[in-house]
Amino acid sequence: MLKNCLSTTTVENADHLNQAMKTEIDHCAPVRTRTISARPISPWFSLEIKEAKRLRRQAERKWRMTKLQVHRDIFTHHRDRVNSIVEERKKTYYVNQLQGVTSCKELFQVTDCIFGNEIRKDNSPSLHGF
Structure with missing residues (x-):
């Protein structure tokens, strides 16, 4: 069908x-719709964590491809490093949040936010966590 169209090149064709x-x-590649879930960005997430996760994924792919113990050890090192960085960033973030509290009302607001019980302006509880 396309050959016939290409043989005569006119404006109508x-x-x-x-x-x-x-x-x-x-027919070959139909258009598909995808649903993308929007996830809130964690306030403690940083470029350091992003880079550490990238290195962890890279090490994991290498280990899964080679199945060598040395590559598994490298992967576990990167995995533990990511976990410790994330844990430290979370601790620092939450400590800073709690240090700025001057009243019981603020304390309850911060703890509600931390545990995902934020109250929206319409007074209905939020369904998303932190």
Whole structure:
């Protein structure tokens, strides 16, 4: 079908060619819709964590590909490093949040936020965690 359209190149055939190509492309690779869940960015997340996670994934792929013990040890080192960095950042963030508290009301607001019980302006509880 496309060969016939390409053999005669006129302005009228251009529309026909476009339609024929669209039909063939839709047949070979149909358009699919995807649902993407929006996730809130963690306030303690940093470029250091992002880089450490990238190195961890890289080490894990190498270990899974080679199955060597040395690559597994490298992966576990990177895994433990990511876990310790994330834990330290979370601790620092929450300590800083709690140090700024001057009243019981603020304390309850901060702890509600930490545990995912934020109260929205319409007074309905939020369904997302931290």
